[in-house]
Amino acid sequence: MTDPAGHILIRGGRLLDASSHEAKPTDILIEGNTILELGPPGLAAPEGARVIDAADRMLIPGLVNAHTHGHGSLAKGTNDRWSLELLLNSAPWTSGHRTLEDKRVAAMLNAADLVRKGCTACYDLYFEFPVPTVEGLEAVAQGYGEVGVRALVAPMMADRLFYEAIPGLMEAIPDALRGRVETVRAAPFAESLAALRKVLPEGRGDRAMFDLGLAPTIPLHCSDDFMTACRDLAEEYDTRVHMHLAESKVQAVVAPRAYDGKTLTAHLDALGLLGPRFTGAHCIWLDADDIGRMADNGICVAHNPGSNLRLGSGVAPARALLDAGVNLGVGTDGSQCSDNQNLFEAMRLAAFVSRIGNPDVETWIGAEDAFRMATEGGARLLGQEGVLGRVAPGYRADIVFLDLTHVNYIPLNDPLYHVVFCEDGSAVDSVMVDGRMVLEHGRFTTFDEAALRRDAQAAVERLREANAESRIFSQALEAHVAMYCVGLANQAYPVDRKLAGQV
Numbered sequence: 360m361t362d363p364a365g366h367i368l369i370r371g372g373r374l375l376d377a378s379s380h381e382a383k384p385t386d387i388l389i390e391g392n393t394i395l396e397l398g399p400p401g402l403a404a405p406e407g408a409r410v411i412d413a414a415d416r417m418l419i420p421g422l423v424n425a426h427t428h429g430h431g432s433l434a435k436g437t438n439d440r441w442s443l444e445l446l447l448n449s450a451p452w453t454s455g456h457r458t459l460e461d462k463r464v465a466a467m468l469n470a471a472d473l474v475r476k477g478c479t480a481c482y483d484l485y486f487e488f489p490v491p492t493v494e495g496l497e498a499v500a501q502g503y504g505e506v507g508v509r510a511l512v513a514p515m516m517a518d519r520l521f522y523e524a525i526p527g528l529m530e531a532i533p534d535a536l537r538g539r540v541e542t543v544r545a546a547p548f549a550e551s552l553a554a555l556r557k558v559l560p561e562g563r564g565d566r567a568m569f570d571l572g573l574a575p576t577i578p579l580h581c582s583d584d585f586m587t588a589c590r591d592l593a594e595e596y597d598t599r600v601h602m603h604l605a606e607s608k609v610q611a612v613v614a615p616r617a618y619d620g621k622t623l624t625a626h627l628d629a630l631g632l633l634g635p636r637f638t639g640a641h642c643i644w645l646d647a648d649d650i651g652r653m654a655d656n657g658i659c660v661a662h663n664p665g666s667n668l669r670l671g672s673g674v675a676p677a678r679a680l681l682d683a684g685v686n687l688g689v690g691t692d693g694s695q696c697s698d699n700q701n702l703f704e705a706m707r708l709a710a711f712v713s714r715i716g717n718p719d720v721e722t723w724i725g726a727e728d729a730f731r732m733a734t735e736g737g738a739r740l741l742g743q744e745g746v747l748g749r750v751a752p753g754y755r756a757d758i759v760f761l762d763l764t765h766v767n768y769i770p771l772n773d774p775l776y777h778v779v780f781c782e783d784g785s786a787v788d789s790v791m792v793d794g795r796m797v798l799e800h801g802r803f804t805t806f807d808e809a810a811l812r813r814d815a816q817a818a819v820e821r822l823r824e825a826n827a828e829s830r831i832f833s834q835a836l837e838a839h840v841a842m843y844c845v846g847l848a849n850q851a852y853p854v855d856r857k858l859a860g861q862v
C-alpha cells in the first residue's frame with residue numbers, strides 16, 4: 360500500500376522532555392519533513408506509513424551547532440599549544456591551496472562528524488582564501504547536501520590581514536620576515552560582496568535546509584565600511600550576520616586604541632551592526648555595558664566553551680548573558696581548534712566552565728540551561744525559532760535516536776542528566792534530518808563513507824606538500840607573534856575572564 364503523503368511513524372521510543380526530566384514512551388507521526396502528532400504507544404498511523412522501530416531508544420531533538428568552520432575538518436590534529444593569535448597566524452598553511460573538490464570534501468567531512476555526534480544543523484563560518492567565490496559556496500553546499508545536514512553557511516571574510524589588525528604587531532616582526540608579510544594584501548571587500556551578491560539571490564534553496572549568511576570575521580580584521588556594507592547586505596537579502604566578538608584578551612586590550620576608547624561591542628553598536636540578525640561568537644571579554652548592549656539589541660551569542668579552553672581565551676560570562684535576556688546557542692568551533700563536532704561535549708563543558716572559581720551554585724549553568732542552548736537556543740540563533748530545536752507538532756522532523764542499551768544509560772537515572780553529562784556521542788544510533796534517516800544504526804544512508812575517507816586523506820596529503828613552504832614561514836613568525844601578543848594579554852583590563860569572574 361503506498362502512502363503518497365510520505366508518513367513515518369516512529370514507534371516504541373522514549374521522548375526526552377527536558378523540563379520534567381522524563382523520557383516517556385511516545386510514538387511520533389511525521390508527514391514529509393514535519394512532525395504531525397505525538398501520542399502514547401499505539402498511536403494510529405495512515406495506511407502505508409513507514410514504521411521505524413525505536414525500542415530501547417531515547418529520542419531527542421537534533422542538536423544545533425551554533426558555531427563551526429567547515430574548512431577546519433581537514434586541519435584537525437595539526438596543532439597543540441596555540442592561542443587564537445597563533446591559530447590566525449597559521450591560517451595560510453592550515454587552509455591554503457584548497458581546490459573546489461577540497462572545499463566540498465571538507466564540508467562533507469564536517470557534516471559527517473556533526474551527524475555522528477547528534478547534530479542536525481550548524482552555523483558554518485566557512486573560509487575561502489582570498490575571497491568567497493560562487494563556485495566555492497556551491498561546493499560547500501554540495502558537501503552538506505550530500506550528507507543531508509542543515510547548514511547556514513556564512514563565508515568568513517576580512518579586508519585586513521591579521522598582522523595589520525593588531526596595532527603594533529607588524530612593527531614587532533623582524534625586518535627579514537616583515538618584507539614578505541607586507542607583500543600579502545587582503546582583497547578589497549568589494550570583491551567578497553560581489554561574489555555574495557551573485558549567489559545570495561538564488562543559492563539558498565529551502566532556507567531551513569541550506570542558507571547563506573555573512574561573516575565579516577573579526578571587528579579588527581574588517582574596516583568599518585566593510586562591516587556596515589555587510590549590515591546593509593544582510594538587511595537587503597533578509598539574512599544573518601555572524602562575527603567573532605571579544606574572543607581574546609589581546610583583541611579586547613587593543614580595541615580602545617583602534618576604536619576611539621570604545622570596546623569592540625560598543626564599536627559594533629555604534630556602527631549599527633548589533634540587532635536580532637546578529638550573532639556574536641565567543642563573547643568572552645565583555646564588560647557589564649557590553650552585556651547590556653547585547654541584550655538591548657536582541658543579538659544572539661554562540662558560546663564555545665571547548666574552543667575557549669583549548670585556545671586559552673578565557674571563560675565567557677554565560678550566566679550574566681542569560682540573566683540579561685540574551686539568547687545563547689552552543690558551538691564547537693572548527694575542528695582545527697576544538698578538535699571535533701561533538702555538541703554533547705560542548706554542552707557538558709558549557710555547564711562545567713560556569714563553575715570555575717564560582718562558589719554560588721545557583722548561578723552555575725545546569726543541565727536544562729545547557730540542553731536548551733544546544734537545541735532551541737541554537738535554532739533561534741539560526742533564525743529557525745519554532746521550526747527547529749524541539750520534537751513537537753509543526754516542527755521539522757530532526758530527531759536523534761540514542762541507544763538506551765549503551766553503557767552511557769546503564770543504569771538509567773535522570774534521563775536529562777544522562778544526555779547532558781553522560782553522553783559523549785557514542786550512543787548515537789540513528790539520526791533523522793528533515794524526515795529522512797541520514798544515519799541508521801551507525802551507518803550513513805546518504806553517501807559512501809569509505810570514499811569520503813579516501814578523498815579526505817588524499818586531500819590532506821596533497822595539501823601538506825602544497826602548503827609546506829607557507830607552514831615554514833608561519834612557524835618562523837610564531838615566536839614573534841606569541842611574544843608580542845603575550846605582552847598585550849598581560850596588560851590590565853577592567854574584567855578578568857581567565858579565572859572565571861562570572862559577572
Ligand SMILES: [Zn+2]
Nearest residue numbers: 603640692693
Ligand atoms: Zn570561529
